Structures are given as structure tokens and as C-alpha cells.
Amino acid sequence: MKKTVLAFSRVTPDMVERLEQDFEVIVPHPKHGDIAAQFNDALPHAHGLIGAGRPLGEKQLAGAGKLEVVSSVSVGYDNYDVAYLSSRGILLTNTPDVLTESTADLGFALIMSSARRVAELDAWTKAGNWKASVGAEQFGTDVFGKTLGIVGMGNIGAAVARRGRLGFNMNILYSGNSRKTALEQELGAQMRSLEQLLAEADFVCLVVPLSDKTRHLISHAQLKMMKPGAILVNISRGPVVDEAALIEALRNNTIRGAGLDVYEKEPLAESPLWQLPNAVTLPHIGSATSETRQAMAWRAMDNLTAALKGQRPQDLVNPQAFKG
Known part of the structure; x- marks a missing residue:
């Protein structure tokens, strides 16, 4: 059975298509109702999260019992409670260098x-x-x-x-x-x-x-x-x-x-x-070029895929959480 990936932002159709080769992918969409509600409904089923910009800590992830990795499409990770993720053995990855x-x-x-x-x-x-x-x-x-x-x-x-x-x-x-x-x-x-x-x-x-x-x-x-x-x-x-x-x-x-x-x-x-x-x-556009955002997306997907296959991701923020 394929593991489930829940996307929460910065996910393009090309990314979904690639991820679907290995995983079940859930992408909340405005046409299907409230985005936050869709995210919370899917969270208990998610083995991996991919995206950027959403604060994630104990309050947001208490119901994510299957979660193994959060793959952030960003360099900064101040939106994430690293200590909490590490305490649960949840890997956190980011996308340095490419931007x-x-x-x-x-x-x-x-x-x-x-x-x-x-x-x-x-x-x-x-x-x-x-x-x-x-x-x-x-x-x-x-x-x-x-x-x-x-x-x-x-x-x-x-x-x-x-x-x-x-x-x-x-x-x-x-x-x-x-x-x-x-x-x-x-x-x-x-x-x-x-x-x-x-x-x-x-x-x-x-x-x-x-x-x-x-x-x-x-x-x-x-x-x-x-x-x-x-x-x-x-x-x-x-x-x-x-x-x-x-x-x-x-x-x-x-x-x-x-x-x-x-x-x-x-x-x-x-x-x-x-x-x-x-x-x-300016509206926070440091990495906002088509070339860089694509490179970040691919790097984030590589990190996510490695983690969900039990491998050490290239860009691991909290190595203490890796048990491989």
C-alpha cells in the first residue's frame, strides 16, 4: 500500500504528478470547501507533508499519528516547532543552497x-x-x-x-x-x-x-x-x-x-x-523566480521521497530524529 502525502502549499500539478508515482497525494483545493478543514481532515492519514508557510507544531499536528516527515519548500524553518517534531521522531527537511x-x-x-x-x-x-x-x-x-x-x-x-x-x-x-x-x-x-x-x-x-x-x-x-x-x-x-x-x-x-x-x-x-x-x-520574493522555485520543489520532493523510503534525506534539519 502506498504511503500518503498531504500538500499544504507551493505544490504544482507537475509536482503532484511526480509524487503520485510513489504515493497517494492529497491536495486541498478551494473548490472542495474550506482549505483548513480539508487539511485537518486529511492529516491523520498523512505519512508526509510538503509545502511552505504553514506553522506546524504540537497544536497543529496532534492528530497526525502517522506522520514521518515534513518537507518544507523553503530554506527558513522558523514556522516549524523543531523540538516537538524531533520529540516525535518526525523528520524536518528544507531546501538550502538552491535559492x-x-x-x-x-x-x-x-x-x-x-x-x-x-x-x-x-x-x-x-x-x-x-x-x-x-x-x-x-x-x-x-x-x-x-x-x-x-x-x-x-x-x-x-x-x-x-x-x-x-x-x-x-x-x-x-x-x-x-x-x-x-x-x-x-x-x-x-x-x-x-x-x-x-x-x-x-x-x-x-x-x-x-x-x-x-x-x-x-x-x-x-x-x-x-x-x-x-x-x-x-x-x-x-x-x-x-x-x-x-x-x-x-x-x-x-x-x-x-x-x-x-x-x-x-x-x-x-x-x-x-x-x-x-x-x-517587496512581497517576500527572494526566491521567486520560476527557475529557483522549480529547483526548490524538486529538492523538497527528493527529501520527502528519501524520508518515506527510510533513507536519510539530503537536507535534514533535525538529524537527531533520524533512526535509520
Whole structure:
């Protein structure tokens, strides 16, 4: 008898077709009624879950008696209660690496857009305000040759740093838990404490995972440490930044601007950020290219399939739960 896989988001017809070669697949659909009710009804039968974005812990999974694996189509896994999953022997997998370059592209796009006021001046032009040659009120700031500070020099942070150093001759600073000697040699990167980095960098790019330690890592005090002309870019997780503090800093011109792809509450239904011309706001699209999302989907399916066949998945978040 085939095992049952329950999909909960980011699952395409191609994915379903592939999964159906080995498993019974249940995909909740709006045409069949309430999505949450369909998910809860199917949960007791599921050996595996695949998708992204749904919080999953003891409250949501208490009735999932057959569950063996949660395969997340994402790099971040802060939506999942890892300790609870591990206590039940449920494997959790994610999809690292495959979205590194796409997310780094997006991070640098936010740097460029914020510095040169791309979104703001696009709206200004379309509103019919371009009557003559632009003046100082429309000027942006250079990126080339400036100092880029990376908070969290993992794979994505390193990819952003390479774009800055090799493409724009930027000086690279970084802060984190460990020294990156290879990147120091490759890019001339210099390690700093967070406080030093904030004081020196013209652009600060956040690329850290969300944890108790990094929640509100950037708040009132840290924003005041930044240069008045500096720009903050967040492509990590929304709660890494104290959003109220950032809004205040942008309103008061404590910093020059911000480029944001993530927020404390998503989707961003309404926000004071929308009224701030020095904030670029994107709808969490770091990995949102067709090529990258397909690669993530295939990686997630490989992880799911391995787990349900009793094999160790390639991308196992909680190895302590694997009993193979």
C-alpha cells in the first residue's frame, strides 16, 4: 500500500504528478470547501507533508499519528516547532543552497533600488512630475566604491558580498559567529562586531536566520548607530528588525532608507511603510523566480521521497530524529 502525502502549499500539478508515482497525494483545493478543514481532515492519514508557510507544531499536528516527515519548500524553518517534531521522531527537511543566487540578486536589487530611488522615481515619473531636468531633490547616492556590511555571512551573505566587491568595488565588512578566512582572502572582507559594522557601513544587508538571539537584532539603538546616509536591507526574516523602530528611523531620517523583502507580519496588509518614500517594499520574493522555485520543489520532493523510503534525506534539519 502506498504511503500518503498531504500538500499544504507551493505544490504544482507537475509536482503532484511526480509524487503520485510513489504515493497517494492529497491536495486541498478551494473548490472542495474550506482549505483548513480539508487539511485537518486529511492529516491523520498523512505519512508526509510538503509545502511552505504553514506553522506546524504540537497544536497543529496532534492528530497526525502517522506522520514521518515534513518537507518544507523553503530554506527558513522558523514556522516549524523543531523540538516537538524531533520529540516525535518526525523528520524536518528544507531546501538550502538552491535559492542562494536568486536571493542574493534580490538583495542587491534592493541595494540599487534604495540607493538610486528607483521605485520612488518610477512612481514620480508616472505621476507626470517630470517637467524638466531633475534637480537635487531627485538625487540618489552612489553604490560603487561604498562600504557594504553583511550581517550573517552564510552562503547568501557571501553571494551578496561577491556582487558588491567584484561588481561594484565595494569594501566588505561582515559580522557573525565565526571568522570567514576564505572570504577574507577572496574579497578582502573584514570582520567587525555588529556595532562596528553598523557605524562603518554605507549599506547594511541582513542575512541571518530568525532565532531568539536575532529577533529584533536591529532596533532603536542599532539604527542610531548607523550613518545618517546609510541604507538598511533585509532579506532574512521580518522579525529580525523591529519594524516600529525602523519606521520611526525612516520618518526622522535617522538613516537614509530601507529596502525590505520581509516583515514582522506577512502578508503586509497595511503598513506605515507604504507612506514612506525612502522605503522600498517587496512581497517576500527572494526566491521567486520560476527557475529557483522549480529547483526548490524538486529538492523538497527528493527529501520527502528519501524520508518515506527510510533513507536519510539530503537536507535534514533535525538529524537527531533520524533512526535509520
